[in-house]
Amino acid sequence: xxxxxxxxxxxxxxxxxxxxxxxxxxxxxxxxxxxxxxxxxxxxxxxxxxxxxxxxxxxxxxxxxxxxxxxxxxxxxxxxxxxxxxxxxxxxxxxxxxxxxxxxxxxxxxxxxxxxxxxxxxxxxxxxxxxxxxxxxxxxxxxxxxxxxxxxxxxxxxxxxxxxxxxxxxxxxxxxxxxxxxxxxxxxxxxxxxxxxxxxxxxxxxxxxxxxxxxxxxxxxxxxxxxxxxxx
Amino acid sequence: xxxxxxxxxxxxxxxxxxxxxxxxxxxxxxxxxxxxxxxxxxxxxxxxxxxxxxxxxxxxxxxxxxxxxxxxxxxxxxxxxxxxxxxxxxxxxxxxxxxxxxxxxxxxxxxxxxxxxxxxxxxxxxxxxxxxxxxxxxxxxxxxxxxxxxxxxxxxxxxxxxxxxxxxxxxxxxxx
Numbered sequence: 584x585x586x587x588x589x590x591x592x593x594x595x596x597x598x599x600x601x602x603x604x605x606x607x608x609x610x611x612x613x614x615x616x617x618x619x620x621x622x623x624x625x626x627x628x629x630x631x632x633x634x635x636x637x638x639x640x641x642x643x644x645x646x647x648x649x650x651x652x653x654x655x656x657x658x659x660x661x662x663x664x665x666x667x668x669x670x671x672x673x674x675x676x677x678x679x680x681x682x683x684x685x686x687x688x689x690x691x692x693x694x695x696x697x698x699x700x701x702x703x704x705x706x707x708x709x710x711x712x713x714x715x716x717x718x719x720x721x722x723x724x725x726x727x728x729x730x731x732x733x734x735x736x737x738x739x740x741x742x743x744x745x746x747x748x749x750x751x752x753x754x755x756x757x758x759x760x761x762x763x764x765x766x767x768x769x770x771x772x773x774x775x776x777x778x779x780x781x782x783x784x785x786x787x788x789x790x791x792x793x794x795x796x797x798x799x800x801x802x803x804x805x806x807x808x809x810x811x812x813x814x815x
Numbered sequence: 816x817x818x819x820x821x822x823x824x825x826x827x828x829x830x831x832x833x834x835x836x837x838x839x840x841x842x843x844x845x846x847x848x849x850x851x852x853x854x855x856x857x858x859x860x861x862x863x864x865x866x867x868x869x870x871x872x873x874x875x876x877x878x879x880x881x882x883x884x885x886x887x888x889x890x891x892x893x894x895x896x897x898x899x900x901x902x903x904x905x906x907x908x909x910x911x912x913x914x915x916x917x918x919x920x921x922x923x924x925x926x927x928x929x930x931x932x933x934x935x936x937x938x939x940x941x942x943x944x945x946x947x948x949x950x951x952x953x954x955x956x957x958x959x960x961x962x963x964x965x966x967x968x969x970x971x972x973x974x975x976x977x978x979x980x981x982x983x984x985x986x987x988x989x990x991x
Contacts, residue, residue, distance in 0.1 A: 624978055767949070787934075787970045788963060791941035798931060800977075805931060 589648075590615045590779050591747060593804075596635055596645035598628075605631040606642065607802035613747075618773060618780040620790035623799035630751055632799060633783045637670055637749045638662040650746065667696055671740030671748040671778070673769075675755035678736050681725030685716070688724055689738045696743060710738035714768050730761030734768060741772055748773060751783045759788075766792045818850060819858045823867065823894045826886040830871055833859060833882065846955045859884060867893055912969065916976060920984050930977050937966050937973070 591613040598606040605628045613619050613636075623629040634640040635647055638654050647654040649669075654662065672678065679688045689707035694700065711717045714734040724732050733753060740748055753769065754762035770792050773780045782793055790796045798805045818840075825831060825839050833855055841849045862868040867890030872883040886894070912933065919926040944959040944966075951959065976983070 624974065787938050787941055787967055788945075790938055791945045791963075793942075796935070796938055798934070800927070806935075 588614050592648040594646040596642045598642045609804050611804050616777050618793045620782045620793035620796040622796050627799045628802040629783050629799040669746045671745035673736050673740045673750040673753040675752040679724040684721050685735045686720040689742050692743050714738050729757050733765045747779045749781050820897050830883050830885040920987050930973050934973050937970050941966050
């Protein structure tokens with residue numbers, strides 16, 4: 584790693600799916616505690632970039648550095664461990680188990696990380712007032728509104744106190760008002776925890792919550808001049 | 816123009832002195848840009864000339880003379896008509912943004928680079944408005960939303976144009 588202040592770096596990433604060139608030399612640096620929005624048209628490669636940064640996908644070539652270590656060279660078991668302990672994820676939908684209660688969903692990653700049941704549930708419940716969903720602990724997530732579900736998803740992602748929160752269109756299924764509320768909470772809690780956030784969105788109103796935004800076009804990252812040097 | 820109707824609207828609620836009118840205007844609309852006293856009194860004298868406001872009382876204890884303004888029947892009718900009339904839509908599709916894109920194509924420059932710069936500037940303004948909204952009351956927050964949605968409309972146009980640049984280039988070059 585060239586600079587200690589960067590917690591995450593993508594260096595000349597290339598990734599293909601069959602004949603589709605998803606990433607064609609993508610570069611990105613993310614500072615510790617920074618909130619970065621990745622924007623771009625559909626099919627530009629922005630979600631692929633996020634998945635490579637998060638160790639969900641392995642790039643065909645290039646390097647992914649996380650906290651000074653080569654993420655792309657780790658085996659599946661190492662990457663899985665990292666995703667459980669250091670990374671949090673919020674997606675547009677689908678990450679919650681609808682049959683479980685909200686607190687079960689939030690406690691789940693803590694239990695998977697071998698926390699004791701009592702400790703896991705105490706920690707899980709502590710997130711509900713912080714995210715304005717106090718009193719909904721025993722509700723099944725399948726019966727909650729979109730905005731409430733995304734707050735539970737956020738609690739679940741942050742419960743393990745991740746170093747990096749990856750969010751892929753986290754408000755994509757919400758209306759304007761619910762989107763704002765979720766984003767305000769996401770940014771506020773991330774700042775309080777010092778969590779770095781990498782956010783994929785096509786929505787400029789959502790990108791405006793980030794410290795800066797980059798554009799992905801044709802599998803490459805471009806920027807329009809601010810924070811010169813952040814993107815090589 | 817809208818400042819005069821804003822002042823008429825405040826007077827439509829109750830009679831007011833010029834100083835209080837300015838304070839009420841700034842409270843309702845002027846968080847980012849207050850109304851200068853000169854503009855308040857200039858507007859009031861025009862409204863007075865046009866019989867849309869009247870002076871109900873004049874008092875002078877210490878300092879300058881204070882006039883109590885009230886809306887007239889004519890002023891109220893004008894205000895009602897203004898409220899009921901839709902605002903003119905943007906008169907032209909020849910926006911500066913479009914002209915810049917075409918100019919970039921004509922000069923064999925990369926229009927995407929210009930669009931990226933414009934997009935970044937728009938999002939930067941949205942970022943400022945997002946921060947402003949966080950510490951604002953509801954009225955100010957709704958004004959920020961209005962600006963945000965207009966910026967968003969521009970950004971949608973920028974994205975669609977970026978996606979169709981190749982077609983636009985071909986069309987312009989084939990017609991020349």
